[in-house]
Amino acid sequence: MKGKLQDMAVADLIQLTCQDRKTARALIKNGGERGELFFKNGNVVHAELGALTGEQAVYRLMNWDQGNFDLTADVDSPEITITRSWTSLLLEAARLADEGTERENEEGEAAAGAAVLEPARGGDKKFVEIIQEFSVLPPQGLLQQFSEKIAGHRLSCLTQVRGTGLYWYSTSSVELEELMEQVNQFVKMVETATNKLGAGSLQDNLLTTEDAYLLIRFLGRDNYYIFVVADKTSANLGNLRHQARVYTDRFISSLKLEGAIV
């Protein structure tokens, strides 16, 4: 497959190749410069660009918004210099792009005189969107992403009934310790009632007050649940429950990635 970076950004190329779980080499040319990306079974395992190799080469290549690429299937990588997943790689690239600062590699980069990453340009917006939709963010980042999709959002937590896991996101100050103790007591009572009455497996609990909706969505793994509070006047109840359902699997994947659950 051949193409222009104006039509398919490097982030798109990585996403498509990795989602197809391909083993391949992408040769990318931009003026007099030439870089290579190597894929193995759906992950980026090696990259080269001038004196740069590994992740730093990938980050630099992702700043190219002009040039050509040529993807050849079934080409093995000469070495393995990248071990993180492709989603994690893109996530780190987005984080660096968001910072909008040039970061120097501690030793080798300085010698090569190469800036690892330049501020985000127009072509980088695409891979930020890809990350938001497809990658598995860490729990804290995912909770913030989830919260931003809830109209009237006040507070959200990802936590355990019996355990130490706790992530939270709020735009206002909250006495979290006392609140979570009360929420956990509430959840335990809901669990106990469900079990004692043989009422099946818990999916969610929606508490409605004069001013707000408080939704608890059970993840069904290691006692984890999401707790979200939204203003009743501006929240859409259907969307609130829909987003909680949609994000259930994403939170499970994120917690797995974090090693919080197996």
Add this chain to the structure above:
Amino acid sequence: MSDNLPSILREVRADLGDYFLSSDIVGLDGISISGEAAEPGFNTELAAAHIAMIMKLAERVSGNLKLGRVTENQLTTNELIALSRPLGDGSFYWSVVAKGEATYGLMRAVMDQYDLRLWGAISA
């Protein structure tokens, strides 16, 4: 039609038809003052005790966050939906449990239709 609690709960049961599983009026002490269940062996006392505790704990959480009075709690499992509300001055709770195939909208509509009558029968 005599407006007493058992007869009103039988009407609630009729409105929900095959979806109906149980309904209880519970005091703040967790004791049921009236109940109706599709299954004869349904443990009303146990259900009543848990409903009261869930609602009390819900009020604590809402109070902590200053979210106002609790108006409803909906618990959903893969098998059923349980809706609970305070009645009248909040000295009693009313819960309706229906099969999971029932809709939240239907249950709310039925509860909206009967909650004032239930409170009227309690306070009469």
